[in-house]
Amino acid sequence: MDFFLHLVVTIGLWIPISMGYTLLFGKGQVMHFGPIGVSVACGYAIFVTLGATGSYIAGIAMGILVGTAVSLIFAWLALRLENDGLGVMSIAVHLAAMVIVLNWTDVTRGALGIPRIPRMPFLETLPMFALAVTLASLFWIALFVWADRSALGRQMQALSESESFAKAMGVSRAKVHTIAFVLLGLAIVSDNVFFAQYIHLLHPNDYHFPTFIFLLAIVVAGKPGSMVGAVLSSILLVLLREGLRFIDLPISVLGPMRLLLFGVILLTAVYVRRDTLFPQKRTV
Template identity: 45%
Template sequence: MNFAWHIITLIAIQMPAILGYNFVFGKGKIFHFGPLGVSLITAYASVLTLVHTQSFVLSFVAGLCAALLVSLLFAWLSFRLEADGLGVISLAVHLGLMAVVLNSNVLTRGALGIPGVKRMAFLQSVSDFAIFSGVIAVIAIIAAYFLNRSAFGRRLSALAEHNWYAEAVGVNRRHTHTWAFVIAAIGSTFSNFLFPQYLTLLHPSDYQFHSFVFYIMVIVAGNPGSVLGVATSTALLMILKESIRFIALPAAMIGPVRLMLFGAVLFAAVCWRRDTLFPPKREV
């Protein structure tokens, strides 16, 4: 039963961050490959504030501010670069932020991570966490669903299809894309405020490139831009990810096998969605 609660908690904790990122990559087709860079800084800002002030409110606010700052940096880069260049540079920013975290030993304890992260008083058991994060996830799904169908969602879709045409009919690209990054930052704040508390540990290895591939895989498999599709694929792929540990393999093989399996799933998802992932521009 505990394992079921654990799976529900992981799915629910990741949901706001993935749904937020879905607005950037899935709906907006913005090649922002650094969401884990945002998550990394959010989590560290949040946990370090918690450690030094013992205040959960301040910790959340610090996480939100950090997430917004890094997201706005990515938004600025997206306006300066072509789509594929942004993809590579956002990965580089992620790598750079990781280097800063790993080398600022005095502040972050480097590769050791920060153990003993305090939990909120009402979140002491796994089931508490599952219920609380589940409620947050449901709220995130509802909010994302309505945002997706709002004028903002339509503007984002129009820009994704052809930004010149969209701008010609009055859609402000800078404004719309900046809001997409802000939504992703808010989602990331909720996820990364809860995740270190759930583990009672903040470790940089949870924010590596491979974790980002999970995000991409979820969005591609769940139909980019679709809130319900991405929510469903988050649940299914998280179950797949966590179930691998039950396969009778030597411990040293589980990591590489998981990498290969995720790579294969991502490739299969792209093959399946090759016509809809980047739909051709409509022409008159």
């Protein structure tokens, strides 16, 4: 039962970020490769503040502030750069965030991470935690499905198909993309509030590049831009990843094997979806 609840929590934690990312990367075709960079900034903002003040409300407020600020920086870069340049620069921002976390040891404890993170009073048991994560996840599913079907989703798609035509129809790229970046940033804050509490530890290893590869594999495998696909793909890939625990391999082999597996899955998923991931522009 505990393992089932663990799966519920893990899937519930991946769904909001994968839906936010499929809206931005899949539907909007914005080459934002830094969501885990936003995540590391939010995670440390929340739990460093919690450690300093002892208040979850202050921690979450700081997380929202930092998540929004970093998302706005990425949105600014997206408006400033060509799409492929943004891809590279967003990885650079992610790496820079990691460098700061690993070297600002007075505040972050560097590679040791922040241990003994307390859970909120009403989340101390696993069933309650799973229920809270599920409710949060349902909220984000509803929000992203609404966003996808609203003017925002249509404008994102229009901008990705032809920016000049979309602009001629009065669509503001700055406004639409900024909203999408901020929505993704807030979903990431929500994930971070739960994740470190769940394992009682905030550790930089959880924010390295393989985490992003897993996210990218979820979005590409689930059909880019599809909200249903993102949810189903989150469920399937989390089950696959957690299932690997049962293979009897030493930990020094299991980590690279996992990396290898998700690298191959991503490559295969892009191959299968090569006509829909970045489709040829429609011509008149």
